[in-house]
Amino acid sequence: MITVLRIGHRMPRDKRITTHVSLVARAFGADNILIDTNDKKIETTINSTCTRFGGDFKIQTGINSKKIIKNWDGTIVHLTMYGQQTDKAIEKIDRKKNLLIIVGAEKVPPWIYEQADFNISIGNQPHSEVAALAIFLDRYTKGSWLEKKYDGKIQIQPCDKGKKVISKK
Amino acid sequence: MITVLRIGHRMPRDKRITTHVSLVARAFGADNILIDTNDKKIETTINSTCTRFGGDFKIQTGINSKKIIKNWDGTIVHLTMYGQQTDKAIEKIDRKKNLLIIVGAEKVPPWIYEQADFNISIGNQPHSEVAALAIFLDRYTKGSWLEKKYDGKIQIQPCDKGKKVISKK
Numbered sequence: 001m002i003t004v005l006r007i008g009h010r011m012p013r014d015k016r017i018t019t020h021v022s023l024v025a026r027a028f029g030a031d032n033i034l035i036d037t038n039d040k041k042i043e044t045t046i047n048s049t050c051t052r053f054g055g056d057f058k059i060q061t062g063i064n065s066k067k068i069i070k071n072w073d074g075t076i077v078h079l080t081m082y083g084q085q086t087d088k089a090i091e092k093i094d095r096k097k098n099l100l101i102i103v104g105a106e107k108v109p110p111w112i113y114e115q116a117d118f119n120i121s122i123g124n125q126p127h128s129e130v131a132a133l134a135i136f137l138d139r140y141t142k143g144s145w146l147e148k149k150y151d152g153k154i155q156i157q158p159c160d161k162g163k164k165v166i167s168k169k
Numbered sequence: 170m171i172t173v174l175r176i177g178h179r180m181p182r183d184k185r186i187t188t189h190v191s192l193v194a195r196a197f198g199a200d201n202i203l204i205d206t207n208d209k210k211i212e213t214t215i216n217s218t219c220t221r222f223g224g225d226f227k228i229q230t231g232i233n234s235k236k237i238i239k240n241w242d243g244t245i246v247h248l249t250m251y252g253q254q255t256d257k258a259i260e261k262i263d264r265k266k267n268l269l270i271i272v273g274a275e276k277v278p279p280w281i282y283e284q285a286d287f288n289i290s291i292g293n294q295p296h297s298e299v300a301a302l303a304i305f306l307d308r309y310t311k312g313s314w315l316e317k318k319y320d321g322k323i324q325i326q327p328c329d330k331g332k333k334v335i336s337k338k
Contacts, residue, residue: 013185016182016185016186017185017186017189020186020296020297020299020300023294023295023296023297024296024297024300026294026296027292027294027295027296027300028292028296028300049295053294053295081325082325082327082328082331082332082333082334083327083328083329084327084328084329085315085327086315087315110331113330113331113332114330119328119329119330121325121327123196123197123314123315124324124325124326124327125192125195125196125222125319125325126192126196126218126222127189127192127193127195127196127197127303128189128192128193128299128303130189130297130299130300130303131189131193131196131197131299131300131302131303133300134296134297134299134300134303134304135303135304135307138304138307145292146254146255146256146292150294155293156250156251156290156293156294157293158251158252158253158254158290158293159251159252159253159288160252160253160288161282161283161288162251162279162282163251163282164251165251
């Protein structure tokens with residue numbers, strides 16, 4: 001079970017970035033996303049994607065992130081540009097345990113660094129939490145997200161030019 | 170030489186996503202980014218990152234994307250969820266040639282699919298152009314972006330807890 005926890009989500013500033021974080025969580029193999037701020041719009045957007053494209057991905061907003069972190073039964077990873085290097089750190093994570101991946105928006109309070117079992121950087125240059133989550137999940141799942149089959153009403157078939165979309169009723 | 174071309178950038182809607190696309194281009198080994206819409210603010214943001222963190226990354230906005238694409242001397246890749254699968258497609262790209270990577274915001278006009286040598290999908294599920302660019306560059310550079318050394322005033326050292334930042338004057 002892989003859960004993504006998005007903290008520091010502010011409306012309207014983070015609307016699109018948090019939507020991208022959620023879609024990446026779904027597409028790259030996480031089971032669900034928890035977002036600290038209450039935001040029904042983002043729930044609707046992501047649930048609509050799940051209905052159309054399939055899968056069991058879940059979203060919940062307005063959660064108490066402190067409670068989630070303190071009571072987490074499993075491993076906690078915090079993605080940060082200040083952390084230890086990805087490839088070395090990933091090897092140490094026990095894959096039999098549940099995984100919570102914390103993805104912050106802007107400044108993250110110091111206690112998160114303390115509570116996390118692993119503070120992991122995707123390179124030590126500034127870039128994007130969307131990219132960091134994608135690369136982390138790609139490495140952690142060893143690329144298996146690419147093989148996942150979805151049962152959605154809309155199926156996209158890879159093609160060289162244009163678009164090949166199969167829509168089921 | 171790797172160039173990223175961001176098309177369909179609209180202000181203020183895409184401000185943060187395009188900033189993330191630009192930072193990912195820089196951190197994951199591209200040499201420069203071209204953005205179709207004129208946007209001095211994003212130029213300032215990215216140039217400030219380059220000054221502080223180092224490297225030779227360049228940004229230019231307000232460019233004529235049609236002209237760039239039509240006159241491109243090298244390979245053109247268009248990242249799209251409708252394209253052929255990454256890992257198969259990447260093998261076919263001639264690494265001796267200059268590479269132009271087109272990253273669209275929302276709908277991309279059909280002629281882009283025609284002009285591109287490769288329409289490449291990072292999975293066929295909806296997610297994020299930020300993630301797509303990061304995964305593509307990670308695969309294309311075979312992870313070498315992680316080894317790149319920067320000469321910036323600010324250097325971040327990987328660490329287990331907290332932050333280790335070295336600032337040169």
